[in-house]
Structures are given as C-alpha cells and as structure tokens.
Amino acid sequence: MRLRDALRQARIEAADRTGVVVDLRDAEIARLEIxxxxxxxxxxxxxxxxDLFDRGLSQGDTPRLWIDVVAHVMMGRDKRIYRFVQDTRFxxxxxxxSHEAAKIVDAITDYVARRLIEREHALTAATPLPAPPAPVSVDKPRRSGFGIFVLGFVAGALALxxxxLFAALRNM
Known part of the structure; x- marks a missing residue:
C-alpha cells in the first residue's frame, strides 16, 4: 500500500504541475483517473x-468520469475543482x-447509497399484477359478415x- 500511496501522490503532484502549464486537458484526465x-x-x-452504475472515463472535449447514465464528475473551469453533477430533465x-477528491468520494458514496435505496423501493413497490380473469364464453348469435357485404354491393350497384341514368337523361 505504501508504493500505491506514493504513486498516487506523484500523480497528484504531476497533475498540479501540468495544470499550471500548457497541457490542461491531460491534467484533467490525470485528476479524474486519480x-x-x-x-x-x-x-x-x-x-x-x-447494474445501475456504469463507471468509466470518457476522454472527449470535456473529460468526464461517469458514475451512471445521468451523473458524472468533471473538472471546473480552473481544472483543479472536481464538480459532481447530475443531468435532469430540467x-x-x-x-x-471541491478541490479535494475525498469530499467528492463522500458525495458519490451518498449518491450511490440513495440510488440503491431507490432501486430497493422500486423493486418492493412493483407487486405482481393479479392474474387476468378467465374469459367467460357467452353464446352470442354469430352474424355473418356476408349479409353486410351483399347489402353494400347492392347499394353500390344501385348508386351506379x-x-x-341521371347522366343519360341530362345528355338528352
């Protein structure tokens, strides 16, 4: 664990140096990886x-550390502030x-806990639907569609x- 802590500290120092110099984007990615x-x-x-959470680092124009589909961490304008945001319909x-990764980890921990509780509530609230009642067969007199077809055919022939006849009488 001592080497891991030393590597983390070296990355933080490198990210701080790079954040001041020219390569701000690499500093953002380094901080998000930390x-x-x-x-x-x-x-x-x-x-x-x-399977609510899909954590991953996207390295687009604005690098982001995704926590789930709607929440992610991005760096602030000065590239030293972690900003944990959630996209809503509004x-x-x-x-x-915060400037400190530990505070953002705490905020993400609270967010994950809330999402897990929401999931539990959704699963317990989803009670199974009652089985649909068995269909009751009632003997109805079945009418044939053929009679309606014949009626429509006769009405159409009479109209034609x-x-x-009207056109012939008019031409006379």
Whole structure:
C-alpha cells in the first residue's frame, strides 16, 4: 500500500504541475483517473446483481468520469475543482464541488447509497399484477359478415345505375 500511496501522490503532484502549464486537458484526465482509483473500494462493495452504475472515463472535449447514465464528475473551469453533477430533465444540477477528491468520494458514496435505496423501493413497490380473469364464453348469435357485404354491393350497384341514368337523361 505504501508504493500505491506514493504513486498516487506523484500523480497528484504531476497533475498540479501540468495544470499550471500548457497541457490542461491531460491534467484533467490525470485528476479524474486519480478519483476513479479512489472510487474502487466503493464500487467493490456494490452487490453483483445491481447494474445501475456504469463507471468509466470518457476522454472527449470535456473529460468526464461517469458514475451512471445521468451523473458524472468533471473538472471546473480552473481544472483543479472536481464538480459532481447530475443531468435532469430540467437541466444539470451540481451535487458536490471541491478541490479535494475525498469530499467528492463522500458525495458519490451518498449518491450511490440513495440510488440503491431507490432501486430497493422500486423493486418492493412493483407487486405482481393479479392474474387476468378467465374469459367467460357467452353464446352470442354469430352474424355473418356476408349479409353486410351483399347489402353494400347492392347499394353500390344501385348508386351506379342511378348515376348512369341521371347522366343519360341530362345528355338528352
């Protein structure tokens, strides 16, 4: 564990140096990777059957550490502040913001706990639907559609005959 702590400290120092210099994007990614490693113990405790969380680092124009589909961590404008945000239908809300990775880990831990509780409530609230009642067969007199077809055919033929007669009388 001592070497791991030394590596983490070296990465933090390198990220601090790089954040001041030219390569701000690499500093963002390095800081998010450090936070990602700090979250390993938390995600190791999540039960295997729970698939709510999909943690990963995206390295687009704005690097982000995704916690689940709607929540992620990104760096603030100065590239030293961690900003834990959640996308909602009304816009993005900031759940936590800090220079310290430990505070963001605590905020993410609270978020994960709330999501797990929401999942439990959803699963317990989803009671099985009662079985549909057995269909009751009632003997109804079955009408044939053939009679309606014949009636429509006769009405159409009469209408055509009347139209032809009207056209013939008009031409005279």
């Amino acid at each position: 936070l990602n490693e700090a979250l390993d113990p938390l995600f190791a405790e999540i039960p295997d059957g729970v 816009g993005r809300i900031v759940l936590a913001e 005959f009347a139209l032809a």
